[in-house]
Amino acid sequence: MSNGAIKFRLVGDRPDITAMIEALDPVLDIIQDWRIYPMQSGSGVRAYLEARPQPTAATADVAPHPEEHE
Numbered sequence: 001m002s003n004g005a006i007k008f009r010l011v012g013d014r015p016d017i018t019a020m021i022e023a024l025d026p027v028l029d030i031i032q033d034w035r036i037y038p039m040q041s042g043s044g045v046r047a048y049l050e051a052r053p054q055p056t057a058a059t060a061d062v063a064p065h066p067e068e069h070e
Contacts, residue, residue: 004052010045011039021026021047029054 010017019038024030032050039046 003031005050006052007048007050009048011044012044014045017045017047021049024051026051027054028052 008021012020014036021030021034021043021059028049029042032048034047036045036047038044059062
């Protein structure tokens with residue numbers, strides 16, 4: 001994942017998960033198709049996302065900090 005992507009999991013009720021993904025969509029470049037899965041405990045759902053920040057004019061021209069290393 002050297003492309004600046006972050007993987008994360010959302011856990012909650014289906015309407016809340018869907019609302020959160022819709023809220024994140026304009027801010028993040030969701031680079032992996034996501035699906036909602038039922039929780040094994042039977043209470044709620046989960047979704048797995050892989051995303052990176054949307055490029056903006058402010059971030060496109062910024063060089064990485066010289067002290068940041070992978």
